[in-house]
Structure formats: C-alpha cells, structure tokens
Amino acid sequence: MTTPLLSLQGLTKAYPGVVANDQVSFDIGEGEVHALLGENGAGKSTLVKMIYGLVKPDSGTMLLRGQSFTPSEPRAARADGIAMVFQHFSLFDALNVAENIALGMENPPAMGDLASRIREVSETYGLPLDPFRTVGDLSAGERQRVEIIRCLLQDPKLLIMDEPTSVLTPQEVEILFETLNKLRSEGTSILYISHKLEEIRTLCDHATILRLGKNVGECVPSETSARDMAEMMVGSTLQTPERSGREFGDVALDVSGLSVPSPSEFGTALRNVHMTVRKGEVLGIGGVAGNGQDELLGVLSGEIPTAADAIKFAGQPIGKLGPTARRKLGVLTAPEERLGHAAAPDMSLTENALLTGSVREGLENNGFLKWAETQSFAEKIINAFDVRTPGPENAARSLSGGNLQKFVIGREVLQDPDVLVVNQPTWGVDAAAAAAIRQAILDLAAKGTAVVCISQDLDELMEISDSFAALNEGRLSAPRETTGLTVEEIGLMMGGAHGMEVAHV
Amino acid sequence: MIVLEKRPQPSKAWSYATPLVAVLATMVFGGILFTILGKNPIEAIGTIFWEPLFGEFAFYYRPQLLVKGAPLVLIAIGLSLGFRAGIWNIGAEGQYIMGAIFGAGAGLAFYPIDAFYVFPIMVLAGAFGGWLWASIPAFLKVRFGTNEILVSLMLVYVAEQMLASVSLGLLKNPEGFGFPGSRNLQSYDAAHNAELISGSGMHWGVVTALIAVIFAYVLLNRHMLGFHIRLTGEAPRAAKFAGVNPARLILFCLGLSGALAGLAGMFEVSGPSGVVSIDFNVGYGFTAIIVAFLGRLHPVGILLAGGLMALTYIGGEIAQSQLGLPAAAIQVFQGMLLFFLLAFDLLTNYRIRAARSEVA
Numbered sequence: 001m002t003t004p005l006l007s008l009q010g011l012t013k014a015y016p017g018v019v020a021n022d023q024v025s026f027d028i029g030e031g032e033v034h035a036l037l038g039e040n041g042a043g044k045s046t047l048v049k050m051i052y053g054l055v056k057p058d059s060g061t062m063l064l065r066g067q068s069f070t071p072s073e074p075r076a077a078r079a080d081g082i083a084m085v086f087q088h089f090s091l092f093d094a095l096n097v098a099e100n101i102a103l104g105m106e107n108p109p110a111m112g113d114l115a116s117r118i119r120e121v122s123e124t125y126g127l128p129l130d131p132f133r134t135v136g137d138l139s140a141g142e143r144q145r146v147e148i149i150r151c152l153l154q155d156p157k158l159l160i161m162d163e164p165t166s167v168l169t170p171q172e173v174e175i176l177f178e179t180l181n182k183l184r185s186e187g188t189s190i191l192y193i194s195h196k197l198e199e200i201r202t203l204c205d206h207a208t209i210l211r212l213g214k215n216v217g218e219c220v221p222s223e224t225s226a227r228d229m230a231e232m233m234v235g236s237t238l239q240t241p242e243r244s245g246r247e248f249g250d251v252a253l254d255v256s257g258l259s260v261p262s263p264s265e266f267g268t269a270l271r272n273v274h275m276t277v278r279k280g281e282v283l284g285i286g287g288v289a290g291n292g293q294d295e296l297l298g299v300l301s302g303e304i305p306t307a308a309d310a311i312k313f314a315g316q317p318i319g320k321l322g323p324t325a326r327r328k329l330g331v332l333t334a335p336e337e338r339l340g341h342a343a344a345p346d347m348s349l350t351e352n353a354l355l356t357g358s359v360r361e362g363l364e365n366n367g368f369l370k371w372a373e374t375q376s377f378a379e380k381i382i383n384a385f386d387v388r389t390p391g392p393e394n395a396a397r398s399l400s401g402g403n404l405q406k407f408v409i410g411r412e413v414l415q416d417p418d419v420l421v422v423n424q425p426t427w428g429v430d431a432a433a434a435a436a437i438r439q440a441i442l443d444l445a446a447k448g449t450a451v452v453c454i455s456q457d458l459d460e461l462m463e464i465s466d467s468f469a470a471l472n473e474g475r476l477s478a479p480r481e482t483t484g485l486t487v488e489e490i491g492l493m494m495g496g497a498h499g500m501e502v503a504h505v
Numbered sequence: 506m507i508v509l510e511k512r513p514q515p516s517k518a519w520s521y522a523t524p525l526v527a528v529l530a531t532m533v534f535g536g537i538l539f540t541i542l543g544k545n546p547i548e549a550i551g552t553i554f555w556e557p558l559f560g561e562f563a564f565y566y567r568p569q570l571l572v573k574g575a576p577l578v579l580i581a582i583g584l585s586l587g588f589r590a591g592i593w594n595i596g597a598e599g600q601y602i603m604g605a606i607f608g609a610g611a612g613l614a615f616y617p618i619d620a621f622y623v624f625p626i627m628v629l630a631g632a633f634g635g636w637l638w639a640s641i642p643a644f645l646k647v648r649f650g651t652n653e654i655l656v657s658l659m660l661v662y663v664a665e666q667m668l669a670s671v672s673l674g675l676l677k678n679p680e681g682f683g684f685p686g687s688r689n690l691q692s693y694d695a696a697h698n699a700e701l702i703s704g705s706g707m708h709w710g711v712v713t714a715l716i717a718v719i720f721a722y723v724l725l726n727r728h729m730l731g732f733h734i735r736l737t738g739e740a741p742r743a744a745k746f747a748g749v750n751p752a753r754l755i756l757f758c759l760g761l762s763g764a765l766a767g768l769a770g771m772f773e774v775s776g777p778s779g780v781v782s783i784d785f786n787v788g789y790g791f792t793a794i795i796v797a798f799l800g801r802l803h804p805v806g807i808l809l810a811g812g813l814m815a816l817t818y819i820g821g822e823i824a825q826s827q828l829g830l831p832a833a834a835i836q837v838f839q840g841m842l843l844f845f846l847l848a849f850d851l852l853t854n855y856r857i858r859a860a861r862s863e864v865a
Contacts, residue, residue, distance in 0.1 A: 301746060302748070303745050303746060322748050322750070323745075323746060323747065323748035324747075324748035325748075327748070333746075335746060337742070339740075340740045340742055340743060341740070341742040341743055341746055342743065342746065343740075343743060344736055344739045344740035344743045344744075345739070345740060346515065346739050347735075347736070347739060347740075351732070351736075354732065355736065355743060355746070355747045356746070356747060358729065364729050367728050367729045367730060368727055368728055368729075369727055369728060369729060369732060371727075394514060395513070395514045395515070397513070397514075398513040398514050
C-alpha cells in the first residue's frame with residue numbers, strides 16, 4: 001500500500017466545555033479529493049486549523065508522507081506544502097490583486113514579476129484574472145480566485161478549501177470544479193470541506209463524515225446516496241418541513257421602483273427593485289452574498305429610509321417610516337447578523353425580547369417599561385421555540401448560534417406579523433433547529449402572513465418558497481413560481497457566471 | 506502561562522467587587538508610593554480616608570464633602586448617560602463654566618432686586634448655558650459627523666477665555682476697585698445659593714445632585730429612552746434596528762449632560778464660590794469623567810464614587826498641609842484609583858486561569 005500524503009491519527013482537541021475533535025483519524029491519498037463532511041459545529045474547522053498549524057492538538061499525531069508533521073504556525077504548514085482557502089476572504093478591498101497576493105508572501109518578488117507569475121498560474125489553471133484590478137470591484141467568485149491563486153503560487157501538495165461554494169452561483173461552481181479537477185490530475189490533493197452533498201458526490205473521491213467531533217463514517221460519495229450521507233451527518237432521520245397547499249390573499253407588500261444608494265463604500269446599491277408578496281405567500285430571494293441582501297433587509301425594516309411610495313404595505317406607503325412605525329403596522333424583520341444586529345450580545349434575553357417586541361406586545365406604558373410582561377414574553381419565546389437556555393435572564397451571547405437564531409425568529413413570529421422579512425434564517429444553525437425554523441415560517445404563511453425569505457441556501461429556498469427571485473448586483477430578477485424551476489434557470493437568475501471567463505482546461 | 510478567558514456572562518459578583526478591590530489596591534500601592542517619599546504609609550492613608558470623616562476637625566470637613574461631591578455627582582450623572590450610549594462628552598468643564606456665567610449673569614442682571622423669582626431664573630439660565638455649550642458639538646456631530654470628543658474638549662478652552670473676558674469686562678464688579686471678578690453673589694440674598702441647614706454643607710446643588718441620581722436610575726432601568734441609551738452603547742446596529750434615532754439620541758445625551766454640568770456651575774458660583782472670576786473652574790468637569798467611570802456608569806455607583814473622590818480631594822489637602830505630601834503625589838494616588846478600577850474591571854468579563862500545558 002502506498003503511503004498516504006497526510007495521515008491523521010487519533011487527533012483530539014478540547015476547548016473548555018466542549019470536545020471539538022475526539023480521536024479523529026483518516027488518510028488523504030496523493031492526488032485525491034477528500035471531502036470532510038459535517039454539520040455546523042461538528043468540528044470540521046478545528047480539524048482543519050490543526051492541519052494548517054493554527055491550533056495545536058491536545059493529542060494524536062499527523063504524518064505527512066510518513067514523516068511526523070507538527071506545524072507550530074501556518075507559516076510552517078505552508079513551508080511543508082499545505083495551503084488553505086478560507087471561507088471568509090482576507091483581502092483588502094482598496095488594493096489590487098497583485099498587491100493583495102504580495103501581502104501574504106514571505107519575500108514578495110517585484111510587482112512586475114509577480115504580475116506575470118499570477119497571469120501564468122491563472123491561465124494554467126483556467127482562472128483568468130487581471131493582477132491589476134482592484135479587489136473591491138471583483139465579484140465573490142473572482143475574489144475566491146485571488147485566494148486560490150495565492151495558494152497555487154506556493155505550489156502546494158495539499159489544498160484545503162473551506163466551504164468554497166457558499167459564495168458562488170451554480171455556474172461559478174462548475175468553473176471552480178474544473179480547476180480542482182485539473183489540480184487533481186496534476187497530483188495535488190484537496191481537502192474539501194462542505195455540507196453540500198450533491199457537490200461532494202460530483203467532485204470527491206472519498207468522504208469522511210464528522211458528527212459532534214467524532215469520525216462517524218467514511219464513504220465513497222459517488223456510490224452513496226445524498227440521503228444516506230445526510231443521515232450519517234445528522235445522526236437521525238431528517239424531517240422535511242410540511243407544506244400544505246395554500247391560497248394566496250391580497251397583496252400585502254408591494255415594492256416598486258426601489259432604488260437606494262449603499263450606505264457603505266463597498267456595499268451594494270439597490271437598483272429599481274420590484275416585488276409583490278401576497279398574504280400567505282413565501283417569496284424566496286436567492287443570490288450570492290454581497291449582492292444587496294443586507295441593504296434590502298435594511299430598507300424593508302425601516303433602518304434605511306426611502307421614498308414613501310417605493311414600499312407599500314396593504315396599499316399604504318411606508319417607505320419613509322422607521323422600524324417602530326412599521327412594527328406597529330405589522331411589518332416585522334429578522335436580520336442576518338444575530339449578535340449585534342438582531343440582538344444585543346451582552347443584554348439579557350428579556351431585554352432582547354423588548355428590543356423589537358415593545359410596540360406590538362404592549363411592553364411599555366408612556367415610555368415606562370413593563371419588565372414583568374417583557375419577561376413573560378421572553379419566556380413565551382423560549383418555550384414556544386425550544387430555545388435551550390437556563391432562563392430569560394441570561395445574556396444573548398451565552399446562547400449557541402442555533403438557539404439564539406430560534407429566539408430571534410421566534411420573537412418576530414410570535415408577534416403575529418402581517419409581513420415578515422427574514423435574512424438567512426438558518427445560517428450557521430444545526431439541521432434540527434433549521435427544520436424547526438423553516439416549519440415556523442411555513443406555519444406563519446399558512447395563517448396568512450406574507451413572508452420574504454432572503455437566503456443563500458438554494459435548497460432552503462426551494463423547500464419553503466412559493467416564488468423565487470434572485471438578487472444580483474442590487475437588481476432583483478422577476479419572481480417566478482418555484483415549482484418547476486431548474487438549477488440552471490436559478491443560476492442564470494443569480495447572474496450566471498457573473499461574466500467570469502470560463503475555465504479553459 | 507496565564508490566559509484570559511472570556512466569561513459566557515459578565516460576572517455579577519465581580520462587577521460589585523471591582524470598585525472595592527480597586528480601592529484596596531490603590532491603598533496598597535499608594536502606601537508604597539508614600540513610603541518611597543519617606544512618609545509613614547499608614548498615617549498618610551489614614552489621613553486621607555479617616556481624617557475628613559472622623560478626625561478632630563471633621564465638623565469642618567464633612568460639609569466640605571457635600572460641597573465638593575455634589576458638582577462631581579451632578580456632572581458625572583449627565584456624562585454617564587452619554588457614555589452609556591457611546592457618546593463622549595469630554596467638555597463638561599466648559600459647560601460647567603458656561604452654566605456659571607449664564608447663571609451669574611442672569612442673577613446680576615436683576616441686581617439689586619430682591620425677589621423670589623431671581624434664583625429660579627438663575628437655575629434655568631445656568632442649565633441653558635450648559636445645554637447651549639454642549640449642543641454645539643452635538644449639532645456639529647449630527648449635521649457634519651464631527652468628532653464630539655474633540656469639539657467638546659476644545660470648547661472648554663473657548664469657555665475659559667469667555668470666563669476671563671466676562672470677569673474682566675461684562676460681569677466685573679463695578680464696586681470692585683478694578684479687581685477682576687464679579688459681585689459676590691453670597692451677599693446678594695435673592696441670588697445666593699445658601700446652605701439649607703446652616704453648617705451642613707447642604708445647598709440646592711446637593712439636592713439637585715440627589716434628584717439627578719434618582720432620575721437617572723429610573724430613566725435607565727424603567728424607561729424606554731434609558732433602554733435605548735444602553736442599547737446604543739452595547740450594539741449600535743441593534744439600536745437602529747430597534748428604531749432608535751441616533752441623531753436624536755446624540756442631541757439628548759449631550760444636551761442633558763451639558764445642562765447638568767451647567768447647573769453644577771451655577772450652583773457653585775451662586776453658593777460656595779460666590780464670584781465669577783478668572784480661576785473660577787477647578788477641574789470638576791474633568792474629574793467627573795473619572796467619577797462616572799469609577800461609579801461604573803451606574804447612578805448609585807456614581808453617588809458613591811463622587812463621595813469617594815471628594816474624600817480623596819479633602820483628605821489629600823489635609824495630607825498636603827499636615828504631612829507635607831506633594832500635591833502631585835495626591836494626583837498620582839487619584840490616578841491609581843482609576844487605573845486599578847479599569848484594570849480589575851477586566852475580571853467582570855474575563856476570568857484568569859492557568860493555561861494547561863499543551864500536548865503536541
């Protein structure tokens with residue numbers, strides 16, 4: 001048997017209160033695309049950080065081509081041929097591609113030489129990229145190319161990719177896969193982290209599945225069904241939300257000709273957005289992150305005021321109204337960022353219940369707060385949405401992401417909204433909590449609420465929405481009925497390959 | 506190796522214990538400082554903390570505690586509301602001066618009419634002066650996005666120039682033989698902020714400071730506006746999401762802290778000081794920043810901190826005159842207090858633990 005490129009044996013890492021990795025062992029062969037599969041919090045990131053030298057394992061060994069491998073820092077790991085593309089890019093918007101790449105190098109060559117090397121590598125691997133473009137102007141897919149090229153310039157033996165497709169359209173994913181296939185054919189191994197099963201089935205030779213920090217199984221993805229892999233990953237049978245046939249009522253939310261400049265320099269302006277949502281309808285809005293999702297939520301919540309007529313609720317213009325006035329009417333929202341936007345991290349759950357609940361739940365009297373009522377409202381949310389916490393007096397930041405998300409969504413759902421806008425309702429939430437949140441949204445719609453669900457998870461949108469539209473560079477495509485939409489059509493609505501040149505490999 | 510580990514929740518016990526631990530640490534290290542200066546540390550610290558309260562001349566010093574503590578508390582309460590919301594009014598000293606000028610100016614305008622309405626008008630004028638001075642940085646911040654820290658601080662120096670100008674010109678005592686400074690308001694009964702109980706040090710400023718403490722407590726704990734102030738400080742985006750209008754909040758917090766500082770200045774000039782003069786201000790506006798933080802931006806804490814600060818002031822003066830400690834040593838001592846408070850404050854949100862040896 002040939003020596004594997006990297007062999008992990010009994011890796012264990014514990015943090016206070018949680019064992020992130022417990023005796024994890026597996027091998028990555030030469031020229032193999034190895035998938036690391038698991039839910040959020042399963043320990044994928046910790047494992048990868050140990051390989052990349054960011055975290056030291058408590059026990060266990062790593063062998064690189066049979067030699068003991070104990071990187072003390074990322075620099076040492078890079079010297080041994082390990083490269084990593086992170087999920088969140090570390091690029092400076094105001095610098096150009098070559099400058100960004102030079103910043104990550106030990107001894108950057110002269111800018112001219114570096115630029116020609118970037119061109120060379122990018123053409124070899126079908127990742128066309130102009131080294132002198134400003135990163136702030138690049139699409140998410142192109143930024144990822146910068147990160148990949150940064151890695152390839154080191155001529156790595158193992159390329160680690162953390163959730164690389166979460167920011168890409170289906171067409172862009174295809175381009176990325178061609179590049180990865182080319183790398184594999186040249187003998188580079190790839191450790192591919194994802195929870196998207198279909199991708200792994202197309203691309204990967206081998207998969208290791210992590211659950212709660214333990215290696216719970218391995219499989220050959222092309223020979224295993226997505227459902228089987230999902231059940232290994234979750235450890236139980238999955239419940240798909242139920243959707244009953246619904247009848248839609250009158251138009252509840254009517255957005256027409258909405259244009260808003262972006263509040264921040266590299267944000268996205270909304271351009272001439274049109275949409276209508278009827279009572280009982282769920283409108284899913286897809287799109288790659290950074291295409292105006294935050295701005296759309298801000299405009300609908302009232303944080304960003306706009307022309308009065310651009311947004312109408314049941315025929316009444318509300319564009320100029322602030323968040324409180326909109327809540328009074330029944331237009332509620334739940335932003336993407338849980339800590340710091342939807343909830344104040346250091347405040348108790350009771351105080352956080354007050355944050356959006358004061359108007360509709362009658363928690364104030366001439367400005368004076370009714371703490372007893374507020375606490376019962378917080379308790380009601382905790383009970384109804386199975387939020388795991390010792391009690392409402394605990395700080396929001398002490399809750400896990402999934403539990404806080406249930407609280408934040410529950411807080412709005414229980415206020416009986418006429419229109420509910422949610423952004424990334426299940427981001428970073430475990431499968432069981434995600435299913436509960438989706439079910440709550442569907443139940444709300446069944447009672448006649450008009451729901452707008454902004455999400456980057458296409459599977460989620462297909463599961464819960466009646467109609468689908470995509471945000472692309474601040475423009476919203478015309479909504480279409482979800483039933484019958486194909487992946488290619490969705491991809492095109494999301495902007496196709498964003499004008500990225502197709503890989504020539 | 507020692508590591509800091511973030512607590513899942515701020516520790517209640519530590520948030521109460523830190524001021525006490527900080528005072529103790531200040532005593533220990535202040536004692537070391539005094540020893541190095543060749544003084545008996547126990548005697549020095551005893552003089553600072555014991556003498557004003559229970560010493561031989563306590564009957565004289567105790568009223569002084571109220572006189573010195575009241576403006577500190579009154580100003581610090583106003584500042585703390587802004588600080589809670591992340592709005593940094595550093596220029597309370599200037600607002601204090603303007604309150605005194607406006608208050609005294611209003612009073613002197615009626616001289617020598619002896620009527621009940623003179624003093625209330627002076628109170629309103631003092632509050633207005635402070636409010637006006639604080640509204641300048643507030644307006645500039647809201648309208649042009651300027652930094653309120655810089656603008657409010659610089660306006661202190663402008664206010665000091667105004668003070669010098671009116672002491673020498675507009676408000677100069679016509680019967681003062683050409684010396685700078687206004688008429689003494691202590692000898693103008695309708696305008697005099699006299700002691701309510703003779704010899705107690707209790708004047709209207711002390712009463713107002715106590716009312717401000719109660720008002721701030723109710724505002725922060727029972728009112729939507731106070732909730733919005735706290736929310737803005739802890740999570741500005743969440744506050745906007747909750748419907749807080751940041752501009753209105755800035756105008757309110759800066760305006761209110763200015764008005765309270767102005768009141769403090771007015772009560773001082775019409776009472777203990779009596780005279781608008783070039784050296785009228787003695788740094789209450791800056792010390793109040795320390796008091797606000799020493800009191801953990803909590804109304805009751807500020808009340809206690811104001812008392813403690815007044816104590817170190819008076820005790821420090823006694824130590825200077827009785828033991829010959831240099832004034833700078835007293836200032837270092839006060840500085841230590843803030844330093845240790847901020848340092849130990851870390852323990853509310855973090856715990857210290859010894860790092861386990863790492864297995865490779």
